[in-house]
Amino acid sequence: IPEGVKDLPTGIALPLESNLAYMNGVSFTKGCYIGQELTARTHHMGVIRKRLLPVQLAVPVPSESIPDGAEIVTESGKSAGKYRAGSDELGIALLRLANINEPLRLKLSGDVTVNLTASIPEWWPKPTDA
Template sequence: MAPLILTDRAVISVRGADAPAFLQSLLSADCEALISGDACPAALLTPQGKILFDMIVFRDESGFLVDCRSQFVDALAKRLSFYRLRSKVEICLQESFQVVWLPPPVAPAGEFSDDPRSAELGSRGLSNNCSGKDGSSAYHQLRVALGIAEAGLDYDPDAVFAHEANLDILSGVSFSKGCFIGQEVVSRMHHRGTVRKRFLPCEVEGDIPQTGTPVNVGERTIGTIGSSAGRQVLSLLRLDHLEAALSSKTPILAGGAILTPRIPDWLRGEIPNLLRQSA
């Protein structure tokens, strides 16, 4: 199968002698642990632990290439440059690069590797000579079905914590590497188990609710709708209220639609109480 282009993604290069330490001090993931050809999900957080930008970080022989949403590429490059100070780092937009994708079950080869968040999401890579078709729609349909949230589609910058977007489960946060922006809040939530909300995929019965629509159980709002694909939506849901709704078999509504939350395999170990209620 020919590679598909994710036309809503763009690439920033981070090069220079200090590039590993520079990204290590800023991003949530352990970028220094990457070797050439590796990739990891990561985020640049606020000091309060909320996501400003999410991304996939690739390492090559010359440094790092950051795969992010096109709508945020200028703002992300500007923010990284703001933190550069005296670091020996060059931050550049790479307009000739394309983010390319192979949907499953096509095996990764060449410049492709499994998506570092989940192999079920297919494989991705970077190219400067791909002539493939636009695969964004198919990619997002699969992403929503798997319950993998992304900034700009499911939530706004500075709106959700890293745990709420499931970055802690999707290998996007290192709890052992040391300090990074927002690290104190992220570590506290992790060690105290105070994660109250997470994104979950939901099946929809009725009209598809728009992004931002409140999710209600009775008179109580328990979450909001993210993006949709087909008959499925991603929803940021308050877990304790969702557990109570499932236990009492109270309808979960968004607008006039009925939602049936699903728990992806990769998330099952993190919310056992919810899993029992949904069984």
């Protein structure tokens, strides 16, 4: 569950990508808030390409060794998302859903990378068969 500005950077984090609808943090029936129109339109179109996901690094890495917004790439080097925050081998990252089942790498300083795997939380709503 994201918390604080490292997980939800001001002016960058979008409510649906941050899973706020899954946690009842967004209402689609009431209120007026900044970004409401974009959030409602995205929700009703059903196209969300990135989400915050828990990730596990192959080896523990001290959080101070990971630059803010460190890039996560696929095996072929294609950008898959950004690391947001974490400690040791556990973290949270904004990832493209199309890439979450691929082998992923967190880019550290220079050419250093660390393998990581993403997972979908059990508490997420299950897709319904239409």
